[in-house]
Amino acid sequence: MSLVDSDNSESIDDILALTNVDVDEVFHAVQSNADAIYTWDYEKGARLGLEKLYEKAKGSQWNGQTDLDWSTDVDPERVAAEMSGSDQRSQFVRGLMTSPGSPIASWGDKEIQQYEIETFAHRLSQFTHGEQGALVCTAKIVETVPWIDAKYYAATQVVDEARHVEVFSQYLNTKWPSDYPISVHLRALLDDIMNDSRWDMTYLGMQIMVEGLALAAFGFMHQMCTEPLLKKLLRYVMADEARHVAFGVLSLQEYYQELSQAEIQDRQEFAFEATIRMRDRFLQQEVWDRMGVDTKSMIRIILDMPEEEKQFQQMLFSKIVPNCRKLGLLDAGDGWLRERYQEIGIIEFEHHLDTGVEYEVFDLPVEEKA
Numbered sequence: 001m002s003l004v005d006s007d008n009s010e011s012i013d014d015i016l017a018l019t020n021v022d023v024d025e026v027f028h029a030v031q032s033n034a035d036a037i038y039t040w041d042y043e044k045g046a047r048l049g050l051e052k053l054y055e056k057a058k059g060s061q062w063n064g065q066t067d068l069d070w071s072t073d074v075d076p077e078r079v080a081a082e083m084s085g086s087d088q089r090s091q092f093v094r095g096l097m098t099s100p101g102s103p104i105a106s107w108g109d110k111e112i113q114q115y116e117i118e119t120f121a122h123r124l125s126q127f128t129h130g131e132q133g134a135l136v137c138t139a140k141i142v143e144t145v146p147w148i149d150a151k152y153y154a155a156t157q158v159v160d161e162a163r164h165v166e167v168f169s170q171y172l173n174t175k176w177p178s179d180y181p182i183s184v185h186l187r188a189l190l191d192d193i194m195n196d197s198r199w200d201m202t203y204l205g206m207q208i209m210v211e212g213l214a215l216a217a218f219g220f221m222h223q224m225c226t227e228p229l230l231k232k233l234l235r236y237v238m239a240d241e242a243r244h245v246a247f248g249v250l251s252l253q254e255y256y257q258e259l260s261q262a263e264i265q266d267r268q269e270f271a272f273e274a275t276i277r278m279r280d281r282f283l284q285q286e287v288w289d290r291m292g293v294d295t296k297s298m299i300r301i302i303l304d305m306p307e308e309e310k311q312f313q314q315m316l317f318s319k320i321v322p323n324c325r326k327l328g329l330l331d332a333g334d335g336w337l338r339e340r341y342q343e344i345g346i347i348e349f350e351h352h353l354d355t356g357v358e359y360e361v362f363d364l365p366v367e368e369k370a
């Protein structure tokens with residue numbers, strides 16, 4: 001089964017219907033509906049896992065200005081070509097250049113080079129916007145989570161996310177020739193997370209889904225990248241992100257035990273909807289628009305990519321699925337989420353290491369800390 005039901009032309013229209021029309025928008029307001037909760041129970045360490053994370057976070061801070069060498073010369077063409085090597089999508093697109101009748105059959109080296117620069121600009125831009133989503137969402141968690149250990153930890157994450165927005169936007173603005181507004185698929189997901197009045201949904205949407213995907217993506221990018229500034233930036237961000245995903249797993253594991261079957265079903269549906277939105281953002285419709293290519297034909301071709309060439313795209317979900325399993329979301333009730341993940345071809349990741357324990361692997365070795 002493919003990641004999307006490609007026989008359904010409706011689904012392509014639905015994907016394209018969502019497009020960012022206000023590209024000059026500077027501010028985006030969204031209703032935040034949750035109650036801010038004070039707790040008068042100050043017992044530190046009542047939740048040992050969270051306390052341990054908080055202590056680790058305090059000792060793992062870094063400074064994006066002094067720990068990264070911003071004088072590094074970056075050659076976008078070289079970096080873009082390197083990153084494309086890790087991405088089966090780019091390999092597939094290269095193949096289309098020699099495929100008669102394809103929308104990019106007229107492309108030569110210049111166009112494909114530009115495409116690779118744009119596609120990485122799109123990816124980095126969405127990570128920057130997603131990092132701001134994390135900044136705002138974790139500030140919301142500080143307000144809404146009822147447990148003091150979680151408020152303490154979330155406060156450290158707010159600082160981490162500020163740093164991530166800072167370093168990704170600085171890299172884009174000073175080292176890369178172009179950038180993109182937020183993908184509407186990502187914006188819709190961030191809006192849903194903020195709108196929801198249930199405090200645990202911020203965790204599920206942000207810590208488990210958005211950050212789970214980011215951690216997987218940063219991992220692949222870090223592996224492929226030889227550009228020293230970006231490589232170090234990614235390594236530092238990943239050390240933080242692994243803690244963030246662990247924060248979600250540890251908190252929700254406890255809370256979900258109190259929920260009814262109907263409430264868990266809501267969480268399963270929310271998780272699946274978030275999965276679909278994140279998948280659609282990777283179609284990068286805005287890049288095709290900017291390159292002057294017929295977007296609808298291109299997206300249809302990409303959705304019809306051979307199964308084995310979608311591996312990279314599906315690997316992006318390799319952290320999300322085991323974390324959903326650890327939270328009991330895959331098999332709760334009649335196993336609704338397991339079935340959905342089977343249908344879209346990502347259930348195979350369920351036994352990968354879950355991030356509740358994995359964060360220590362990502363910790364920065366002492367010699368890497370400034």
Ligand SMILES: [Fe+2]
Pocket residue numbers: 131134160161164241
């Ligand atoms: Fe982050």
Ligand SMILES: [Fe+2]
Pocket residue numbers: 134161211240241244
């Ligand atoms: Fe994060």
